[in-house]
Amino acid sequence: MDILLKPFTLLPALDWVAMLLFFGSWVAYALFAKRRAAVQPTVLATTNRWRWxxxxQATKRENRIVDSAVLQSLSASPQFFASTTILIIGGLLAVLGTTDKASELVREIPFAARTSVLVFDLKLVLLTGIFVHAFFRFTWSLRQYSFGAILVAAIPDTKQIATDEERVAFADRAGRVMGLAAETFNDGLRAYYLSFAVVGWFFSPWAFILGTLGVLAVLYRREFQSEVLGALRQGLT
Structure with missing residues (x-):
């Protein structure tokens, strides 16, 4: 029994509370945002309607060069973040190799928590895991945009689409793929935001807790109450 409980003694109780709050809030907010979007439109849900x-409109155009250019522009964002994330992960792994010097540097920062090297390593591992998760989400978003590009390239000529029902069916299918790509990219960005809360843990568990709550407040405001949301909703039926 003592062996099973020994890992829990590595951190003070407040640190465990901060970690549970962090992961619990992350999962809870993701579920809340997805379900709330059915009642109160979010930026993602609203832009998905514009994607539809x-x-x-792409089915009605003979020349789809503009659509290809927009798709290339959209796929550039997850590609940039995926490349950046790889660099961040490499930097964090390099710090893990020199945790003695890094932990000494953090101790010299005013108000920073005095912890052992093992606990410092745990914080770095958590931060690295978050960016690994973000990398997988960004790369999957990039692949989904490539699937969407294939669908756009496969649109029949405007003269070959006989009915409006066929146009709507294609818009539903292609719009869904584009929406999933955007949703996956949004998951990666959310991980980036929450990583700033973990940085607060290097100072104190209270900073970790306040950072988590602060990031969630920012995410909620931008997804549900931002000015750009009101502008996007204009003109939608």
Whole structure:
């Protein structure tokens, strides 16, 4: 029994509370945002409706160079973040190899928590895991945008689409793929935001807790109450 409980003694109780709050809030907010979008439109849900209109209009255009250019622009964002994330992960792994010097440097910062090297390593591992998760989300988003590009390239000629039902069916299918790509990219960005809360843990568990709550407040405001949301909702039926 003592062996099973020994890992829990590595951190003070407040640190465990901060970690549970962090992961619990992350999962809870993701579920809340997904379900709340059915009642109160979010930026993601609203832009998904514009993506549907975009795909519907693409079926009516003979020249789809503009659509290809927009798709290339959209896929550039997850590609940039995926490349950046790899650099961040490499930097964090390099710090893990020199934790003695890094932990000494953190101790010299005013108000920073005095912890052992093992606990410092744990914080770095958590931060690295978050960016690994973000990397997988960004790369999956990039692949989904490539699937969307294939769908756009496969749109039949405007003269070959006989009915409006066929246009709507294609818009539903292609718009769904584009929406999933955007949703996956949003998950990666959310991980980036929450990583700043983990940085607060190097100072104190209270900073970790306050950082988690602060990041969630920012995410909620931007997804549900931002000015850009009101602008995007204009013109939608």
């Amino acid at each position: 209109h975009w795909m519907l």
